[in-house]
Amino acid sequence: MSQMSYVSKQVKDLKPSGIRRFFDLAAQMEDVISLGVGEPDFVTPWNFIEQSFHALEQGYTSYTENAGMIELRREISAYLSRNFHLSYDPSEQVIVSVGASQAIDLALRAVIDPGDEVIVVEPSFVAYVPTVKLAGGIPVTIQTKAENAFKLKPEEIEEAITPKTKAILICNPNNPTGTFLLQEELEPLASVIKKHDLLVLSDEIYAELTYDDDYTSFAAITGMEERTLLISGFSKAFAMTGWRLGYAAGPAELIAAMVKIHQYTMMCAPTMAQHAALEALKNGRQSVEDMFESYKQRRNFIVSSLNEIGLTCPHPGGAFYAFPSIEATGLTSNEFAEQLLQEEQVAVVPGNVFGANGEGYIRCSYATSIKQLDEAMKRMKRFVEKRI
Amino acid sequence: MKGIEIDILKLIEKNANLEVEKIAKLLGKSIEEIQELIDSLEKKKVILGYSTLIDWAKVLDVEEVTAMVDVKVTPARGVGFDKVAERIYRFPEVKAVYLMSGAYDLSVSVKGDTMTEIGHFISEKLSTLDSVLSTTTHFVLKRYKHDGIILQDSDEDDKRIVVSP
Numbered sequence: 001m002s003q004m005s006y007v008s009k010q011v012k013d014l015k016p017s018g019i020r021r022f023f024d025l026a027a028q029m030e031d032v033i034s035l036g037v038g039e040p041d042f043v044t045p046w047n048f049i050e051q052s053f054h055a056l057e058q059g060y061t062s063y064t065e066n067a068g069m070i071e072l073r074r075e076i077s078a079y080l081s082r083n084f085h086l087s088y089d090p091s092e093q094v095i096v097s098v099g100a101s102q103a104i105d106l107a108l109r110a111v112i113d114p115g116d117e118v119i120v121v122e123p124s125f126v127a128y129v130p131t132v133k134l135a136g137g138i139p140v141t142i143q144t145k146a147e148n149a150f151k152l153k154p155e156e157i158e159e160a161i162t163p164k165t166k167a168i169l170i171c172n173p174n175n176p177t178g179t180f181l182l183q184e185e186l187e188p189l190a191s192v193i194k195k196h197d198l199l200v201l202s203d204e205i206y207a208e209l210t211y212d213d214d215y216t217s218f219a220a221i222t223g224m225e226e227r228t229l230l231i232s233g234f235s236k237a238f239a240m241t242g243w244r245l246g247y248a249a250g251p252a253e254l255i256a257a258m259v260k261i262h263q264y265t266m267m268c269a270p271t272m273a274q275h276a277a278l279e280a281l282k283n284g285r286q287s288v289e290d291m292f293e294s295y296k297q298r299r300n301f302i303v304s305s306l307n308e309i310g311l312t313c314p315h316p317g318g319a320f321y322a323f324p325s326i327e328a329t330g331l332t333s334n335e336f337a338e339q340l341l342q343e344e345q346v347a348v349v350p351g352n353v354f355g356a357n358g359e360g361y362i363r364c365s366y367a368t369s370i371k372q373l374d375e376a377m378k379r380m381k382r383f384v385e386k387r388i
Numbered sequence: 389m390k391g392i393e394i395d396i397l398k399l400i401e402k403n404a405n406l407e408v409e410k411i412a413k414l415l416g417k418s419i420e421e422i423q424e425l426i427d428s429l430e431k432k433k434v435i436l437g438y439s440t441l442i443d444w445a446k447v448l449d450v451e452e453v454t455a456m457v458d459v460k461v462t463p464a465r466g467v468g469f470d471k472v473a474e475r476i477y478r479f480p481e482v483k484a485v486y487l488m489s490g491a492y493d494l495s496v497s498v499k500g501d502t503m504t505e506i507g508h509f510i511s512e513k514l515s516t517l518d519s520v521l522s523t524t525t526h527f528v529l530k531r532y533k534h535d536g537i538i539l540q541d542s543d544e545d546d547k548r549i550v551v552s553p
């Protein structure tokens with residue numbers, strides 16, 4: 001056997017995701033109620049699935065255009081216009097990707113020259129920092145503050161900017177905190193971004209899931225359209241995680257660069273998934289609204305339950321996560337999550353896997369049935385009572 | 389009707405067993421407020437009852453037969469189909485009656501323990517009504533979905549991985 005290790009230094013140096021370790025622990029146990037899942041509990045609405053069957057029966061099994069079926073790009077453009085008042089040319093400003101994750105990867109590879117810095121706002125989705133590194137960039141993290149409800153502040157961006165800063169990656173509403181930035185909170189951020197001529201990679205995958213206030217896209221802020229790449233997809237609001245279908249919309253030059261990488265590395269997003277997404281955009285509104293209503297009710301339920309238990313939790317404005325403080329228990333995030341899993345078979349994700357400032361918090365997904373949520377809250381109550 | 393009342397109705401339409409306390413938490417209201425609204429919806433007969441959907445086919449020794457009967461009738465002056473519909477829906481064997489457009493007038497759902505029992509009801513009670521001209525009976529062989537609920541045993545387990553980013 002060869003003694004030589006063929007794995008690159010860059011990949012060897014990447015930290016394994018803290019989620020992975022926790023997944024291994026939870027997967028060994030039985031009867032676990034999981035609040036650790038970052039995806040909807042709903043199965044994809046039947047008409048989307050059925051449309052995909054139909055497309056397959058019709059023989060749509062070949063590649064599509066690199067950027068995705070033009071009918072789908074037209075529907076995406078119309079959807080962004082209808083819902084978020086944005087205007088994108090479907091033939092030049094939209095690319096269909098394999099999940100929003102691939103769109104983020106394509107975007108980073110399209111913009112980063114070696115040594116360029118990309119600002120990542122933590123606590124954040126676990127893939128951002130590694131994806132920046134793999135694209136040859138240097139991630140510079142901003143640690144948003146709990147006292148600001150983890151909302152990004154313009155002065156925090158100013159402090160993170162150096163002459164090498166190229167872009168800032170922002171997820172709104174945010175995974176894992178559920179923090180939702182309103183238009184008036186985005187505007188001062190946009191001023192700083194414009195002043196320093198940065199690109200915003202705006203992950204808006206949870207844009208449909210905002211419960212109290214209207215959503216404003218970064219691209220809709222005056223002067224931001226030409227410096228914002230909107231990244232989204234069908235996984236969350238349309239309950240289509242396994243289909244792996246996302247998209248990006250933005251300046252034509254950037255989209256063309258992404259299509260170039262995409263055509264060499266992926267060819268196109270899966271054809272049968274594109275057909276399902278087409279149906280989702282054309283005839284999926286009622287399903288999306290029904291799921292939205294259900295998430296909203298469960299958010300109310302989990303937030304009030306967590307606060308009753310003594311795990312203080314501000315009202316998350318979006319996504320489907322609550323991010324309560326576990327300070328009252330005196331445990332670290334890892335201790336809390338591990339002991340909760342061992343003693344009560346409830347899985348949550350320790351906050352520190354999303355960034356150093358997530359320490360002292362846990363992420364609880366409320367994308368699970370009311371019955372399961374109720375049982376999980378009873379178990380967590382018992383667990384916390386023993387410790388305070 | 390207020391949005392909150394609609395929200396309550398939608399929740400209990402799916403699960404009549406949902407406690408008031410939980411409804412209050414889900415909708416972000418007080419228990420008292422929700423209780424009052426439910427009481428008033430009951431009083432206004434918006435909520436007509438709370439029934440349980442049971443798959444009797446799974447209960448040993450209980451066999452239940454359902455027939456859908458297409459009934460042609462002669463409507464009566466002044467009361468149209470209402471009078472004859474009432475004559476029919478008063479029978480406890482009759483579980484549902486609808487006035488239909490198309491080839492026949494009333495769709496009547498009848499339940500009984502055996503086919504003989506239902507046959508007896510139709511020939512003795514239903515067909516003999518003066519205003520009933522004819523009946524066509526269809527027996528239900530299998531129920532797949534009822535009132536929005538799928539009755540087949542399917543694997544409804546959570547298929548998601550336990551922890552994901």
